[in-house]
Amino acid sequence: MQVIVGAKLEPGPGRAPLEHSVVVISGGKFQAVGPQASTPVPIGAKMTQGLGMTIQPVDHGEPIEPGLPANLVLKGEPSSRVGTRVMRDGVWVE
Numbered sequence: 001m002q003v004i005v006g007a008k009l010e011p012g013p014g015r016a017p018l019e020h021s022v023v024v025i026s027g028g029k030f031q032a033v034g035p036q037a038s039t040p041v042p043i044g045a046k047m048t049q050g051l052g053m054t055i056q057p058v059d060h061g062e063p064i065e066p067g068l069p070a071n072l073v074l075k076g077e078p079s080s081r082v083g084t085r086v087m088r089d090g091v092w093v094e
Contacts, residue, residue: 001026003041007050012063023055025070028090033064058086
């Protein structure tokens with residue numbers, strides 16, 4: 001199980017962005033997506049700190065919501081040294 005904590009989430013077209021999100025991924029799918037204040041982080045999950053970063057769907061694909069394949073882009077701010085990471089089916093590929 002993996003969790004991205006603290007990133008701004010842009011879940012997809014027509015959906016409001018969410019500052020300070022929690023995205024829980026297991027079995028290649030999104031398990032939970034929500035605000036950091038109310039979305040629990042599972043004990044023992046591998047955590048990725050996303051503060052100052054933005055999560056978006058891959059190539060304007062399916063929205064980021066529970067039950068869908070875990071395909072996302074985690075982008076650093078342009079002024080930071082943090083680059084871009086891509087996840088496909090719950091696995092970091094870039």
